Amino acid sequence: MSDNAKQPSHILLVDDDQSLLRLMTIRLQSEGFQVTAVEDGQAALKKINTGTFDLVLSDLRMPGLDGLSLFEEIMAIRSDIPVILMTAHGTISDAVEATQRGVFGFLTKPVDHDKLRELLGKALQHSKAAEPGEWCKEIITRSPEMLHVLDQAYRIAKREVSVLVTGASGTGKELLANAIHRASDRAGYPFVAINCGALPENLLESELFGHVKGAFTGAVTANQGLFREAHGGTLFLDEIGDMPMTLQVKLLRALQERQIRPVGSSKSVDIDVRVISATHKDLHKEMEEGSFREDLFYRLNVVNLKLPALKQRSEDIPLLARSLLKQSAERHGVKVTQFSEDAMQLLVKSDWPGNVRQLVNVVEQCVALTQTPVVPLHLVEQALSATRQSWPTLTEARDAFEQKYLFKLLKMTDGNVTRAAELAGRNRTDMHKLMKKHNLDAGDFR
Template identity: 90%
Template sequence: MSDKKDVKPQLLLVDDDQSLLRLLTIRLEGEGYQVTAVEDGQAALKKINNESFDVVLSDLRMPGLDGLSLFEEIMGVRKDIPVILMTAHGTISDAVAATQRGVFGFLTKPVDHEELRSLLQKALSQSVAAQPGEWAKEIITRSPEMLNVLDQAYRIAQREVSVLISGASGTGKELLANAIHQASNRRDKPFVAINCGALPENLLESELFGHAKGAFTGAVQANGGLFREADGGTLFLDEIGDMPMTLQVKLLRALQERQIRPVGSSKHVDIDVRIISATHKDLHKEMEEGSFREDLYYRLNVVNLKLPALKERSEDIPLLARSLLRQSAQRHQVSVSQFSDDAMQLLVKSDWPGNVRQLVNVVEQCVALTQTPVVPLHLVEQALSATRQSWPTLTEARDAFEQKYLFKLLKMTDGNVTRAAELAGRNRTDMHKLMKKHELDASDFRS
């Protein structure tokens, strides 16, 4: 999200006529714009890749990259930025062709100042209107797709409905959940988050519902649990697809009855929380395989919001990279201010399988290693290579361990599922589900 409040609108002015460039710069700065003036399309593209602008005002006929070609290039990285074209050779056909291709406006030279002022104000109002408010200040975006998600999020935040956020790991699901909380009537109450895949079943149950003193070994005092900690506010259940089936039943009952019963207690406690859940899994597939309850799915998925992968919002990469660079430089107290042009181009063109989380790691590595104010290309290449073999998430590590554990267990028991379940401390049904999850067949282990 752009933090434009109380800041001059940023305008990129492009024209190969130096005298007109100076004249328009003076006029527009007098109108309250922060003007960056360049003399050709290639210079404009470099600025677009490294800085944030609210509107572009460009000449149509220029040597090299003309105005329409510049517009097409801008749309490749910043689809939502309004572009206005000017020409001394204006014809109706030029204007029609430009507007049909998505150009915001078209002006003929000599430029009528009142017409220019009006068109710029309209373009600026479109750019500002697209930006979410204070409630989503942590989310940096100009992507139309992401802005559409935020628009939906704001509208549903006003209603007391459960929300399921889906999207790949690292796309910012918790950030969006917190933004929804901040936009809701519960914003003054707690926002509490837990990763359902990070804890074993008994600990997860205790964390969610609390426990009585002496409920189990080590329970030397009572614990209220996260439902009560989030009372009046929002409880965010991340990676809900990893929640064990037995706990899914208890969660469903709690949501239906709006009550919880702490572990080891006979008393029920009333709860008042809004549930936002998230997953990177395909829950429809999980339901078909019997590892996720259908009734719980429909209870949680009243509204579904899908976060796009970072490669699907490439226009946000320069904004995110610059913001992360600024934050990291401040945190580490180093003087690094920007990426080189070729380094930024590599960031924009990369696939980002780890999404925003991977971008954070890349920027952190660059800041840690750079010895100049400008991050060079080779450091970005090095950081990208390192993060492609990045440390697994806790869920990924747990799944890998689980598969290896089951393989050894079935090998030890010669594929005897009953014996393997006993050794694992699980029942046969659970064992079969785990084997199915990891595509293991008992017959493959029999002598």
Template identity: 85%
Template sequence: MNEPNIDKPQLLLVDDDKSLLRLLTIRLEGEGYQVTAVEDGQSALKKLQNDSYDVVLSDLRMPGLDGLSLFEEIMGIRKDIPVILMTAHGTIADAVSATQRGVFGFLPKPVDHDELRTLLQKALSQSQAAQPGDWAKDIITRSPDMLNVLDQAYRIAQREVSVLISGASGTGKELLANAIHKASNRNNKPFVAINCGALPENLLESELFGHAKGAFTGAVSAHPGLFREADGGTLFLDEIGDMPMTLQVKLLRALQERQIRPVGSSKHVDIDVRIISATHKDLHKEMEEGTFREDLYYRLNVVNLKLPSLKARSEDIPLLARSLLQQSAQRHGVNVSQFSDDAMQQLVTSSWPGNVRQLVNVVEQCVALTQTPVIPLHLVEQALSATKQSWPTLTEARDAFEQQYLFKLLKMTDGNVTRAAELAGRNRTDMHKLMKKHELDAADFR
């Protein structure tokens, strides 16, 4: 047996037709691939467990372990390896089923060599891009858009610049922030995260900057704060768009001076942290409305990474669903191995307004309710229906309460903004900003 040539792409070829196996091996080696050829799925699995391959090219219809079953097994070994299936008995249904499960490509026999060459080149390009290392091992993707984000993330991780991650709720902003930290030179220091929309202003200030003993009622001991907890590492500020204006000023000063002053203390403390922030809001709109500081925006947004929605990376849904299913089944100690074909098709074609977070919820519900190793369509439909009325995030709940509160206040004061501001404990300027945010007009209440 020839020793693997690490300079050549490693291709595992699987087909029970010996003559075709020899022919394809000769052709592919002529194209510059290092080819390992085997005649059945079980032999392919043994090779995959011991060696590393960039792409797998397999027959669909084989005795024993067929192509789709082999693909399912491969996903349990290495989720990022592209698999291309060939068949002399190809149908549209086969192709649809294969691609919905996450198979990279599908070729009918006799194989057109130009089509095969093009498909292998695309698969190889993905395989190389999808191997960023351990730093991003928790991010499962084959989406070109997502791989492009990861490529940018890896490059900026090496530079000491602030990063703003934007994207809808549930797209995995904290996961990406953590990956950037792992790829950076600060990876041996702490990664500390906080949701800026989850705490009231005074508590958020104390959490970030720390406080001295006796700084306020209940401060029975000094608290270092998250800036010092993340010293030398990365501080992730999630939902930065929800940070109150007064704290935005203090954050900007801390970033400019690389110092913080704990609440109730007269001493400044030097800090050494990298800031990664995230938001689902349109910060340009927030700046126009005066609820987010422009100078802080440009300090935080040296580099912007935008995460695509789950719907925009639908090719990742089968990979994510299988991985989440495996994790959930293992965690709960139940025998659940896969989704039925029609259940997977439902997952792939759904709209996913809640993004990956919603998918996690759907898979968890299916695992909890299934009574068979294969999750049926009706359980997926039931879980999807339930998550459409999912519990709101704290930010969503707070915004809904704020709007309802303002509505009642303006109704009670007959649209008198000055009186409404007094009752709310705010000044007129703040009240007008809040009314604009929730699209409320005082004239409608007079």
């Protein structure tokens, strides 16, 4: 069954029945596999921690650590290894529970040789397919931490589950969401993205759910909305933590009922969309403070993928820098081929508070200013200095403006929240929420 006789696939076999362990070992070795056999779950975990395996084939019912518990432990260490479970006491409920929790396959004893061969072949093909490829070609990495994220992303891509991507600004959350879309069964349909913090509430509602003609002043034509634009495909909701509470309720209802109601319409429309959301905020903290709905969080956060900061994947900086340099040089039509050795060393040693987005800006500045094929150290120093106070995202800029605006408003009204709300065109409840968001106390202005 192994495609490469020189490097046979390595199977970890786990069973407390010694005679069966010997029989299965002989059978698998005769098929060309390398086999390591152990008699219990704890011994298997030790092997996983110290060895390299392509697949785990384990008994379900074992004293101590049973097959499902072993699977959970393996996933915490190496989620890239497919696990197949066997049992002499197989039931439909066992198989359902095992596959729901992510076990690759389930076999009943006595094990049918043809079924075993087929399942092993599929599992090893699946493991090979999970390696970085065309679906994530825009994500350049050799970092083990990033490769682990990509492995998880590939494995959940074809499962109809909601995904929440977290990580600091500039780490590439939209790139990952798009890669998941390309690896999914929805790849032939649209990928539609929107930043939930970039629009005021009324416009965001219209953009998401659409509106009918005449629904509000300026609605001279109907708008189908992004949910319907993404029909059959994926809708990416960036900065979901900035979505107003009233819209959070409507989004939750849309996800639960798989229907939306355009603004100004009395009729609901069916939707078929997978939602991937992202945020740089701590949504657990937002829930505690009452600015993010707990029920929506659990609906969106079925699977959480956390992207590492660029500083945590410093081995990727030379790869990214060279790739970005080549792209920028081609785009601007200039002959810039590489960074000098000391310039590259500086890039690798830098902190990158703005992550990959900041690296892109640094490379763009270097390409724009260099007069030689090799980017010198002083240009990198200059570009790093210019981007150290990294350009804010639209959400960050809006938050900064909002805080200054509220500060001036409360100062003008001597901390009178009712008057401040009137001037801002908001109600008192909204004003109190905004003040809480920016840690402003009316008493400080009286």
